[in-house]
Amino acid sequence: MDVLLLALGNVLTPMALLTLLLGTLAGMTIGSLPGLSSTMGVALCIPITFNMPPDLALILLGAVYVSSVYGGSVTAILLRTPGTDASIATALDGYPLAAAGRGSEALGMATLASLFGGLFSVVVLIAIAPPLSTVALAFGPQEYTVLAIFGLVTIVSVASDRPLKGVLSAAVGLVLATVGLDTFTGMQRFTFGHSELFDGVPLLPVLIGLFSVSQAFNLCVPAGGGVLSGTAQQLRGRRLPAWLDIRRCLRTMLRSSVIGSVVGILPGAGTSIASFISYSEARRHSSTPERFGKGELEGVAASESANNAVTGGTLIPTLTLGIPGNAVTAVFIGGLTIHGMIPGPSLFTQHAETTYTLILSLLLANLLFALVGLWLCRHLVVVTKVPGAVLGPMILVFSVIGTFALRNEIFDVWLALAFGVVGFFMERWRYPAAPLVIALILGPILEVNFRRSMQIAHWDLTTFFTRPLSLGLCLLVVLALAYPLWAQWRRRRHAPT
């Protein structure tokens, strides 16, 4: 406890609070711009921290990290341009709400859910980090394989009203996921000699193309033909979500925060798996699943509490084992070691004061972005009234800059523009784009872990059912698939004849 008080003293100095504020604002901005990921935000801050005392350095990195994940929700909701894959699921319901003029309410819900998820995961990090970190080790290739399948099952939820088109879109994503150097043999697959494709079809250019660039095209095309004009005619609804709505979503927020924290612990998973699984589970438990995808506040709450819960989760193996939970925390490890702190158990003994300073600053950063976010809601929502002819070109410019900034490759910009055209027509013909992106993310995870499992188990497929953890996950997959059918059957049986 003494060390917590000392850490509290470190966080509450004027210099620390100023760093926290600047980090939070910078993180929110980075998160809301297309292509500027949390990883890049934190990495760009590392050189700045070289000459800072360790406490301040970690406060800055922590604040940028948690607030950049939140920042992605703003553009996902208001413009349907998720900055990274973490907020695609937020856009599914957030954007229909914004298009109906209820953007402020959606933003409010996203902010509260992010706060809930963020705080939940930090509390988990403080309370039970060491025992939980063993989860990271318990997950072997078999478990990752089943987790990836679980992620793919969520496509059913995401494309609920157009299942066949959703599956087709996912199939295209899986095919694209085969492009690149074979991790096991080094053989080139469908790269056509383009070294830009050796690491696979880069995710963010595809994401920015399908969502942001296509949205820019949409906004420039006059409304009609069943296509959304993209801008809200008038702002309706409440400034913040009603207490009743918030209370209704509490269970979803709690469930999603647990999912987010656990997925965060796994180094081989990713933020988007957490938000899609949470979204799908929220829909499964909802009494009105048909409202998901058309502007359901609960969908926004599910995705946002999950992706912010990932932040604390990823720090659990990072701080206790020295194994980064994702790319952002890998950068964190670099930042820690520069200041002489080697991640591992010694962080909580030798460097306890600084470590708890970091954890407390995460708590404060969560509160801070929520305050700023709630205050900004009603101002930001005006964006949805800007004419599409102005907004479209602006989104296009930011998309091009963001895509180029990813790795300074003009190839990626062409890729994003090409996928912008693809996305534009997919929307016209009512093919959902999210399944394609989910499949592109999960395809390589599934393939690599399946092949690892098979090598380890000597091609014995029962390995997925003989390991308790893997078997449990298999049952969850079956449950997620079978439950909607069962619910439908029950509803039919109880329906008056």
Next chain:
Amino acid sequence: MKTLHMSVRKVGLGVVSALLATGLSTTTLAADYPSKPIQMIVAFGAGGSTDTMARIFAKYVEEELGQRVVVVNRPGAGGELGWVHLANAAPDGYTIGLINSPVVEVYPFTREESVGYSLDDLRPLANVITDPGMLVVAADSPYQNLDDFVAAVQSDPESIIISHEGVGGDDHLAALNFAAEANVDLNFVAYNGNAEATASLLGGHITAFAGNMSEAVTQIQEGKARGLAIWSEERGEPLPDVPTGREQGYDVLAAASRGFAMPADVPQEIYDLLLEASRNVIDNPEFRAEMERLNMPVDPIYGQDYVDFIDDSHARLKALWEQDPWVEQ
């Protein structure tokens, strides 16, 4: 899309050559060098170990040159994209970059069909870090040394699973080299990065981990993992208890080295000036202290010695490749 891409590149080259043709001869360039910021190409992503070293080096070399040094990340294709950009940059001294041995000298023959640069396009300047390779097992593993491990592989080759981080990377090559020395076949499982592989090792999903000292040092010092061997001539400074391969009778030397290179046609005066600056940075005790904290062993190799080092490694690995290629064609 390809033609568009190519034409943009051509326009870009045209602009550069037009600028060069406006009367800037190399002598005037060298006289007031550096008169504008220098870009430092890092062929890996921001926040990785190569990037971290580059940014720290940049901070010190800025003081030496009195000019800003801007780190530009050009990750992709295991470093190849960045090296293509470095090789094609204007040789005016305003672009330098990091090269990672042995991968930089391996691509020109393993990716012969598609590779976008040749070693002749690059002029190595100075090596900074040499991170020795290691073979690591979990602390509760029954294997205490390489002989134990080899005996286990001989009795049941299928059940001994060893990770590496990328086909043809230094970890993979080191393990292949060891397998050849021990006359066994190893059952490799590929991982995408050291985080997942370390988690798999500590979780007991794989038997051994082929990686670098800087990646393994924390887990070994914490008592969670054990080094079976380090592939260097002498034992690693932070791990005095881990014997070398040679001590155990396996003649394997492998490491990942990181140093600087420039486009091949850079003027000699500028090359010498940067060589001098690099020497001063590497000799700076503060720089050394930062490298030590990051568990990055400093191993200075300068100028022609570094060129020879890369050429020798290239010739040696190419011979190995021609004997037994490790990538399916």
